Amino acid sequence: MTTNWIIDTVLILVALGSIFVLMKASLQKNNKMVGVWGSVMTMAVAALLWQRFAE
Numbered sequence: 769m770t771t772n773w774i775i776d777t778v779l780i781l782v783a784l785g786s787i788f789v790l791m792k793a794s795l796q797k798n799n800k801m802v803g804v805w806g807s808v809m810t811m812a813v814a815a816l817l818w819q820r821f822a823e
Contacts, residue, residue, distance in 0.1 A: 775820050782812060 786809040793801040 772820065775816055779813060779816055782809060782816075 786805065789805055790802055793805065
């Protein structure tokens with residue numbers, strides 16, 4: 769149970785980082801980067817959430 773706050777912190781940092789990168793990439797009209805980053809972040813968040821609720 770002690771790892772829950774670590775997972776929460778990582779999820780928040782990943783979400784903020786992905787929003788920042790997606791905004792920056794979309795301003796530069798870099799659609800390939802947006803697609804790749806979006807899919808990677810979605811998989812990372814899904815994996816973390818699955819790990820959290822699997823306990």
